[in-house]
Amino acid sequence: MIGRLNHVAIAVPDLEAAAATYRDTLGARVSAPQAEPDHGVTVVFVELPNTKIELLHPLGDNSPIAGFLAKSPAGGIHHICYEVEDILAARDRLQAQGARVLGDGEPKIGAHGKPVLFLHPKDFCGSLIELEQV
Ligand SMILES: CC[C@@H](C(=O)O)C(=O)SCCNC(=O)CCNC(=O)[C@H](O)C(C)(C)COP(=O)(O)OP(=O)(O)OC[C@H]1O[C@@H](n2cnc3c(N)ncnc32)[C@H](O)[C@@H]1OP(=O)(O)O
Numbered sequence: 001m002i003g004r005l006n007h008v009a010i011a012v013p014d015l016e017a018a019a020a021t022y023r024d025t026l027g028a029r030v031s032a033p034q035a036e037p038d039h040g041v042t043v044v045f046v047e048l049p050n051t052k053i054e055l056l057h058p059l060g061d062n063s064p065i066a067g068f069l070a071k072s073p074a075g076g077i078h079h080i081c082y083e084v085e086d087i088l089a090a091r092d093r094l095q096a097q098g099a100r101v102l103g104d105g106e107p108k109i110g111a112h113g114k115p116v117l118f119l120h121p122k123d124f125c126g127s128l129i130e131l132e133q134v
């Protein structure tokens, strides 16, 4: 069901510093910061030859990544995103197997303009999973 690795997301306490680290120290191509108010984050994309890194910083009072950064103030890997061809079919199959789909279970439009869903980390080896329909 899952396909390519779309991105790995890293929650960071200082977005500008993290972008500079990837651009200046690691020599990667990084985007300008992009506010995603529907998701409670500001994101910088790092373009790699085979995938993307998503640098995430909390936006607003109820950011879903605030608790994660409170527990890991230096930042850390927050989620991995796999591509799926049919996100509703994937959701239904996962729920039928007992997996918890986060939020109201309906896909939202993600940072790449495609529908996304999140799966509870406790159901997937301690890793938060994002599914993106491509
Ligand atoms: C930019 C848009 C989009 C894209 O297109 O790419 C994005 O990526 S948006 C990214 C941000 N959005 C989300 O993360 C949405 C889904 N996330 C959530 O709903 C919540 O973050 C969460 C996963 C339910 C966690 O909520 P929180 O309130 O922080 O934590 P809890 O205390 O309820 O956590 C329960 C349990 O899970 C552990 N946990 C939390 N976050 C993670 C994580 N990222 N990876 C692994 N484990 C995580 C947490 O430590 C708790 O464990 P215990 O302490 O053992 O109970």
Ligand SMILES: [Co+2]
Binding pocket: 007, 009, 054, 079, 081, 130
């Ligand atoms: Co993401």
